[in-house]
Amino acid sequence: MPDQVTIECIVNGKQVRTSIPSGMLLTELLRDVLGLTGTKVACGKGECGACTVLLDDEPVNACLMLAAQVNGHSIVTIEGLASDNEATALQQAFVEEGAIQCGYCTPGMILAAEALLRRKPEPSEEEIREGISGNLCRCTGYTKIIQAVQKAGVLRMRQKA
């Protein structure tokens, strides 16, 4: 039997305490244990960004982390970004701009963009391209994703003002 470890963390604002095998990946904790299948796995080795989640506000590839490493930390997945099912301005911008096609990269892409906008509320186009360059999308060609992030940035600044 693999070693079990008990971890405590906050996932999407809720306290989670669970006993897991020490070798369990963060993606497995999220998808298989907590049923949060919005976090996708497309390469399993940190190449594509589909599993991007926020760890204490920073984007990380969940497929490269052990679940045990998030002990004492806070995780936000795509399911936890919106409150009460109300899409955030960023999610709404992805919908309106046509930035979503197959949608498999979308959760990771939105979380990478969210992290960028938290770090840099008014990013230039080049900063957006750089900020999401760890996330692969095969469908959209990125144009509408970049536009959606720009639009959300502007909306968020207005909301703050």
Added chain:
Amino acid sequence: MSQTRFVGKPIARIDALEKALGKTRFMSDLVFPNMLWGKVLRAAYPHARICRIDTSRSEQLPGVRCVLTHRHVMGLNGFGIVKPDQPVLCHDKVRYVGDAVALVAAETESIAEEALGLIQVDYDPLPVVEDPEEALSEYAPKVHEQGNLLLRTKLQKGDVKQGFTEADVTLEQRYSTQLFEHAFLETEGGIGIYDEESGVITVYCGSQYAFRDQLQIARALDWDPKKIRVCSSPVGGAFGAKDEITIQIYLALLAYYTRCPVKIVLSREESFISHVKRHPMRLDVRLGATKVGELKALDVRILSDTGAYASLGGPVLNLALEGAPGPYRIPHTHLLGRAVYTNNGMSGACRGFGATQSCFAMEITLDMMAEQLRIDPIELRLKNVLRRNDLSAIDHLIFTSVGIEETLKIARDSELWRTRDIRKRDFQPPIFYGVGVASEMQALGLGKGIPDFAGVSIELDRDGSFLLRQGCIEIGQGNLVCFLQMAAEVLQCDIERMRLTHGDTFASPDSGSVTASKSIYLVGNALYLAAKTLLQELERFASETIGEPMRYQECELVGPSRRIPLHELAQTAHSQGRQLKGEGHFVHPTSDKDYGDGLPHCLYSFITQVASVVVDAETGMVKVHDVLSIPDCGRAINPQGVEGQCEGGVVMGMSYALLEKVELQHGRFLTDNFSTYTLPTAADAPLTNKTVIVESMEPTNPFGAKGMAEPPNVAICPAILNAIYDAIGVRIFDIPVTPEKLLAEIERQRKI
């Protein structure tokens, strides 16, 4: 349909919000109680005889529920869209490293993995067939017993010898293209479930045609197709690679033998080596024209490496030939192609379906011809451009809409094209700027002699809403909202008043595959018929019930003295046990000519693309700056969707031109993940990627629609190569144009 309320409007996709919220369940996300994990044992060699398979140690591993080999395949041990020459589980021989030899189901994924390692397979390795030219030699080892030639196709028009004598200038060039990976993000994944009581096997697995999967599963399991349910939508990307069977039959077999739900999700590496790729082709092109730029003769010879099994290798070759002349009138043509089996993985459908390769070769040849003749490249194309009711370069009548001329004129008048020489002055050596153009004609639909149809039914629900039952799959292309936009137009109701089914063989009629850029056109036609029939049915029922002639108008039934809202009529029908519905069935029109094996087609979308590049002659780096795509897709049902197809197609095609290549050595993959096979990121995408839509109204579709999933990733590749030539005067004839390759060519030409 000139005045529209829904068609032609950039309405947000109905699946987008759910996807943005992370709520969408892809087939690989599903989980069922008592679920087991399945794994596939792939071939240890690219070409080998199987001497013995011993599963005894694997079966004894605690937690293993079953280990299956070819002996467990109840029906035909084969699959394949055109001919079932690919074994479900190999028994005597393996022909590529993705071949499946055994299946395991176990209580956990790690036990299943361990069990694979305990299966003992003794092989007798065979020489690997790597070179498609050598594969045709009579001394070559045979990949298949009957020989290595899958298909040879010849098309001709006029007298090509005569044509070349009429030409003042003849150009001849050899081109080659690489093995290319679709790189959809969701790997093949899903679940099989067997319900003993009903005898129904359900397979949840993303694909491009649930109804064909159903038949292929039934054939392999010797099962009643009516008792096989396939749910295959939505899909996290496919681009052609999920048209063929992937893991569906494995899921069905494992579910049957274990009586438990069994889940398989392929790793990126296993996905990469097992599913079909875009064919590498060698193309020899000879083009003749008169001094004034009249194209006279075209001779094209194609050698296509189809890999280990047929899949769609034959039709891909044929479409490469049909697409080779492009959207031009050429009186004399001779087009000859051969598709050859090798042990180089396997190839099949991929966005563009053969036209990608032949357009690349033809459009560079045309660019060279324009230079030789000192004619502007766009003017040369315009001089020969195909129009409606012309005879094509393969001698069939183009009776459907043709908007290529307008796309070329828009390209000619665009700022990107007009200012190309002025902009060159903004760059100093070793940095050079150039602009290129290319056009394409993409056949839509499956072609002559191949069943190609769509069935749709629309029902009035008891609450007065509509349920549109159709079977096509959402693979990212955004067809679902288009279906609702078209239906809303006829039913005169809001999109919110409708629901629709997709990709479930138990929920709808068969609406065909989502391939060949055809679902908008075919389903659009079928749903139009269904909606019209439903409206008649509503009026008939309302008139009977009310006792006066009632007309349907904006979700109301209106008579001389009464108006009834639709939901009231729905309740009346429901209380009487009446199901009010309309059915529509549409069969794709076909050409008057029949060249066999799906040739020719009769409906085409067109595109002209202009690209600017910046080349660093010291590093060989090429950066695509600006792209203008001008598609003719018939009526654009959802312009935002068309833009999305164009922008995405451009980046995929750019990467085909400059970056991506699947590397094989002796039949083994050197690239099988995104570290070794790199994809373009947002930082690599063009600085601008614009779309101007030309809408040639298609007369055989009530909404005027055709399709636009493939063309944007086709013409862009030669447009970029032509732009590189415009920038630095160096032509490359084999793709991808990597910096190393370009630099070597620059060096070589400098020495000359």
